[in-house]
Amino acid sequence: MTSHPRVGSTTASKRPLLCPVFLAGIGSMTVEMCASRLLAPYFGSSTIVWANIIGLVLASLSLGYWLGGRIADRRPSHRLLGWLVLSSALAVAAIPFAARPFLDLSVQALDQVHSGAIIGSLAASALLFVPPVLLLGTVTPFAIRLAVENVADAGSVAGRVFALSTAGSLLGTFLPALVTIPLVGTRRTLLGAAVLLGLAASLLLGRRWTAVGVLLATILALPAGTVKARAGLLAERESRYQFIQIVQSGETRSLYLNEGRAIHSQWRADAVVTGGEWDMFLTLPALIGYTPTRVTMLGNAGGTTARAYGTYFPATRIDGVELDGEVSAMARGYLGL
Template identity: 45%
Template sequence: MTATSATRTDAGTTPHRPPRGLLELIVFVVGTASLGAEIAAARLLAPWFGASTIVWANTIAITLVSLSVGYALGGRLADRNPTLSGLARWVLASSVFFAAVPFLAAPFLRQSVRAFAEYSGGLFLGSLVGVGAMIAVPVLMLGVVSPYAVRLKVDAVEDTGKTAGRLYAIGTIGSLTGTFGATLVLIPLVGSQRTFLVFSLLLALVSVPALRGPARVLGIVVTTAIALLIVVPPGTTKTVTDAGRVIDEAETEYQYARVIESDTGTRVLELNEGQAIHSIYRPDDYLFGGYWDAMLVAGFASDTRPTDVAILGNAGGTVARGLTHYFPDVRVDGVELDDKVSEIGREYFGMTSDRITTHTADARPWLQQSDRTFDNIMLDAYRQPYIPAYLTTREFFEVTRARLNPGGTVTVNVGHVPGNDRLEKVLTATMRAVYGEANVWRDPVDDTNTVLLATTSDADPREQLREADLPADVRPVADTAADRLEPGLDGGPVYTDDRAPVEWLIDASFAAVAE
């Protein structure tokens, strides 16, 4: 039975002839929406669970399972009601569910994070439930389309293979269009919320010509409502904060960022889930305690005074601003993957010194391709729970050593859950494989941050810090850091580019704390 004859049966004595090629267009748009929505869903999850391979694996798994269930259901439905209007009703229903996703995501995920933090702490389960609740139902509905379309399009049994192959090819081209359209165009230009709404609108638009009677009227109403939602400005992603008021926020190509200003004028930069402060600013202050101060002085724990400093993961430039304020001879190259974060640093965090040069680049490729050498290389790119594995390996630290001047140092900010030192031990062992057993030191700054220091000098870093010529404001910071410094922890495997299971390490640490 063809699509045309099917709609004639459905319409009774008044045949309804949909536009030629409409079925193929529906299949293409459904393919576009299914993969585009997967990309957009991962972006919705990132502010709450990060963007690690575990989160991506869960997103892909939920999408595949939902599509599989939809395929099975679609075959049954097509046999029971082989009409184009019957198929279009499923497409219209999926558009409604997709339109609801971005509005339900934030409150649901906020509660999900709180629940799992309090009871299980499982990143894996949290992200799985989050993705499942958001996209499983509408993706399942889209899965109905492929077998339904094959059933409607097949004219004769001997044409089944050719027809099915053609429709699946059209759907796959649609999926590619949705993947690259969402990644390269929609999310950067209009954000995750409107990306979902654009896909919802496309689904509603292609379903309307195939609907009849009251169903078509409903389709027109749904299409109009979704179009109106697209022009509504997205709300603040996370409006509840005890730290102050949100004075700027942005959904960038890589993450969600917001600037919060307290009643006292202190500004902080939060990224993604907001469980950590990545930069801090007060107009007349350059020391803030915590790991920022430890990173600022760590480069002086050598017999070479640092003048050329590279900061990998510069964020809003808190440490860079402090270095260029206290040390007029210091030049800083700040490497930050996200150019929007660098803009925020210049606008809100005082990163305006002409001795700070910012680079929009990924840390390791930038360092590998650079022909510069430095006195101190700082790594502050570990943002739990999404730590780039390629920044934890022996090969990476070999690159850092190759870019150091004689007597140079590498300092690494290691964030961790309280009481868990597994990541620190792994990094210590990996750094020792490059810098030597006696040349890796730890500064346990607080319960959640340890600064690791690797030196290329045989001098005792504690003595170097105590003897360094420093401004009066910085001297107590250096003395305190020297008192904390101790040899690195023993234990832990050496990570390599071939094997660096950092995601499992981090997720296990969260689960262990919650037990």
């Protein structure tokens, strides 16, 4: 019978590896999903912005896989893996606090550059998101190195570890997008991921390091503050679809989405005619020769046109259709919908 060299730890030592691997998968995709939401108020959510995010995340993971494998071969230690996981937790926790000042500065520096969105989103992704994702990328190959006990089982061990990591990545894709970002916002989603990573690190470093996860959890109780400050800001909200702001300038309130370049609705307490593109729809009855009894507004937003119709053509029934319920809710609160 041929014996195979022992290259890893004992079977019992595999158990603390499972949770960090799974949570590293969650963390990497949570960072990617939150990255798009953090960049949207500044650079929009175009294909170019998404390409920058996805490309840099993949490059970071690739570099992390390579680096994690090399480090693990030189120092195959559970404790060192714990430090890598803890470092990734701190890096993820730093994103919500570093994002706003850095993004404000980058927008100011690139505002007049034709390709500012491309350059700005690329630079922001590199500086804000590459460090934590790179660190998270080191976890899987490092865990494989520690989990392999016999070269005859190396393939099956690697397969199980990567399957667990990918399962975490799937959860990290859908949970933020469908649940946590709409419910608690992007910054608290990132801090929540950091808390889980901090607790996972304590499994490898020892119970006393649980205090780091607890400390990160206390940050969740702090007021969220604004995502993107601007003069006259009345309210902002993150929905499943976009970033929403209501801004007041003089007597006029305006609805902005994502990067805030375009005004999607306006409201004044003393008038329904805005002088903007919404007014042109009031010419419809004159153009068709009669007043319609029913009009459907696709993309109602804050209801600027619907409100004007209600004033000038009160007999016309308006059916406003808006995909984003959060936009309608904010319009009811601030734009007289």
